[in-house]
Amino acid sequence: MYKITKSISLTLMFLLMTLSSINAQLINPVTWNAELSNQDAKAGDVIEISYHATIKDGWYLYSSDFDPDLGPMLTEVEYKPNNTYQIAGEFTPINPKKKYDELWEGDVTYFKKHGEFTQKIKILKDDFKIEVDISGQSCSDETGQCIPLGKEFVLGNKEAKVSSISSVTETKNTEELKAVSSSGQPAEDESIWGFMISAFIFGLAAIFTPCVFPMIPLTVSFFTNQSGGKAKALFYGLSIVGIYGLFGVVLAPLAGDPSVANAISTHWIPNILFFTIFIIFAMSFFGMFEITMPSSLVNNVDQKSDKGGFFSVFFMAFTLVLVSFSCTGPIVGTILIESVGGAYLKPIFGMLAFASAFALPFTIFALFPGLMKNLPKSGGWLNSVKVVLGFVELALAFKFLSTVDLVYHWGILDKDIMVAIWIAISIMLGLYLLGKIRLPHDSPMDTVSPPRLILATIVFSFVFYLIPGLFGAPLKMLSGILPPQTHHTFDINAIVRQEVENASISNGEQNEMLYPVKYGDIFHLPHGLKGYFNYNQAVAASKKFGKPIFLDFTGHGCANCRKMEDNVWSDPRVLQRLKEDYIILALYVDDPTKLPKSEWITSTFDGNVKKTIGAKNFDFQITKFNSNAQPYYCLLDSDGEKMIPAKAYDLNVENFIEFLDNGVKSFKK
Structure with missing residues (x-):
């Protein structure tokens, strides 16, 4: 059973790494x-x-x-x-x-x-x-x-x-040039830098694992006992960075193709695959089994490291990467999977950030061996680092299962269920840090060290932050990670809004809407907003009620869409404008719901027949607005024509208010 599980996990890992070879990066001609x-x-x-x-x-x-x-x-x-x-x-x-x-x-x-x-x-x-x-x-x-x-x-x-x-190769609108790189891919500096910082932290965490930390003194002793040791040590560190960077280069075309990245981030097959991989990673870190490279590969590479010179130094670095795979493999896999659906350079930057942190101690201690005296001794604490990472992997696994649940409307993993799962995982992690739970390979613990106590305090504080989310608190810090507020079984705020709306309807104060709302049983707008999910119906409403259209190209798997809804749309000034001044139209570009044959279209862009709601909406965004990014906001007149330049992801509330006000002014003219 051990060998079978290990083979499956390796196969899944390398399947992810090789998917990119079948997709070429689109160009801007x-x-x-x-x-x-x-x-x-x-x-x-x-x-x-x-x-x-x-x-x-x-x-x-x-x-x-x-x-x-x-x-x-x-x-x-x-x-x-x-x-x-x-x-x-x-x-x-x-x-x-x-x-x-x-x-x-x-x-x-x-x-x-x-x-x-x-x-x-x-x-x-x-x-x-x-x-x-x-x-x-x-x-x-x-x-x-x-x-x-x-x-x-x-x-x-x-x-x-x-x-x-x-x-089609660029993913931001004209007003957001500052967020578009010269390659035509979304720079999203804040997102890229945040991702790189996370990858760097993961690289530091990987150092303090049982299969990496003990390698530091062995590596340092090798370079300090031969001529040219400092130059070779520096080359050793650069080789580690280069090897991991190559993983990012291999995956970059996949992340750089927006249509492929969108399919991978929302289709049930890759998301179930990623969910399974993360569960396997977590079980490995918990000590159930180890994920290792084939011994023949490790031995062959290790033999080449004995030939001397800089050639041998490179293969020493390669050997370290292979030998430490049982600890670093799940971490590297996490970074690469999280980079899919981002910018073209995101997996490259992620791998370079991880590798820079990972190679740092090997290089520094080889250049300055005297610092070795300050290193803590190996011990059971190294396995605790692995277990903590295992809990992180377990929590992240449910993010992918949640995406499938949203896209395919299963209704199983609503926001409150997801929050409950994360609360349970966090409590288990806190108890583990306090020594109340022991796993295989853990050493006996008579007392709790100050670092473990501090970390346990942080974890339990996170639990208390999550608890209000069970009853409808927005949990803005986790926007884009948890399911949207519209997928909450017991949202107190939503219940109150519904009661107020029912009272208004009974008094003859029903909001101006064309009923029934097409696809209203599938899609829902946040914050109690009312709107449409079909273009023709929204245009008809605009003509009837004399209001401009607020068109939102969004997606179930769009993290930035949720951040905009939770942090910008939630502002009372924005909500007032959306409710009173606009006909809201939300078009989901990743929804797999099949359309009746009478509503199929043949794309003028790629010649393919669009048979689902998402495919039809995505094609509409590309062909009419020359954009394939989400979120993407357009303000249209009653003929469906764009009045002012569109707007993309921007968490500045004042900018969004100005955008909405300019649309109203243009419509009145």
Whole structure:
């Protein structure tokens, strides 16, 4: 049974590592820039804007001067009007090529390598500002793949600011350029840095485990007893970082492909797989069995470390990685799994942060062996570190099971059930730290050391923080980790809101809504808000009640969506505006609910038939708004047209209020 369990766990671990090999990173084939013919123009002058597109080899860009009903997306411009300028001419392509397109069965015009468009503008005020979106579609000659893309420009007679809008390879809107890296992936500096800090802490924790800590003096003695020891010690540390960094590089394409990452983060197969892996990791740390590399692999690598020189130093580092796998494997697996669905560089940064902390003591003590005197002696406390990590792994396991429960509407692991499980795990951890629970490989403990007592106090404080969550407390600190508040069996606040609403209905004060709400039995808005989950129904409500539409592209597995709802939407000023000023429309992009065949669509983006609510909504977000990030908020008029630039993840409440107010002003105009 031991060998079978170990083989299964290794297979699952390496399956995760090799998934990335089947997915290539999507590219951004067109780079845009714009320039004014006269940036010092004055009122009354007519100037020209030139738009230049640099197109990658093997790709082409559709022009703007063929039949728009043919099928491909024309290259178009959309100007945000103001009183400093007016359009004075047509948007004109410069010398495009023409061909018969077999895919669309008609004549199209296009550009290769370089494209240029011009537009005449009349300046009305000396201090002018031109805000414009240019969008289009680029296709590959080699693969036939087509990508909607574009860019936003802010031009004027002062220092112009230029920002790019999202294409299929970019995941933030135009207003959030500060949160988008040059690679077109979401930088989310706060999230990336927080993830790296967590990975670094995990790396430090891995040092204090039974299969790593005793290796430090052995490694130090090797480098201090030979010539060039300090240089080799430094190379040893860099080799450890490089080996772990390679794991991140392998997984990076998987995290960098938004559609694949979205599928992995929400589909039941990978999430059940991750749940199983984490349970196995926890059982391993509890002492039920060990996860080790095959002895033949370890021996072969160890033999190569005897050849001398820097070559041997690298294989010494590789040997350490393999030998310590029974302790570090679950930790590394946790970091890699948590990085899936993030930015392209997230697994790389995570592995580099982990490895830097892990390699730190080996390098420092080899460079300065005198510090070894300050190291604590090995003992039973090392196994306690493993057990504590096991409890952490056990708690994280239920996060993945919760995602499946949300996406597939099982209703088994609601928020209060999840909180109860975490309370139980935390209490068990606290009792373990106090010596009330013993596991295999634990040493007898007559007294509780001060560090264990302090850690136990922190754990029990966390338990007291969780307890109100059983009765509906929002637990904002855990937003995005726990299920949303709408999936709470016994939410006192929700019960009170429902009673107030029932009283209002009995008095004839029913809220303005079109009933029945389509998919209202599947989806629910937070904080007692009322809204729609179908685009056509929301547009109809907007026309009937004369309110703009607040469109929220969200997902069951979207952690940032929950953070926005718990920390921004919950503000009374935001709630008031959403309730009184807007028709709320929430479109879930990851819901697997099957649609009737009459509602299936064939995507103009990838040509595939969309058969589920989530697939249809996700395709709608890409094709209409050129974005694939969640959360993504659009303010629409009663015709479903975007009034102002969209907004993405931003926990600044004042910014969100300004966004909503600007939408109302635009709608009234």
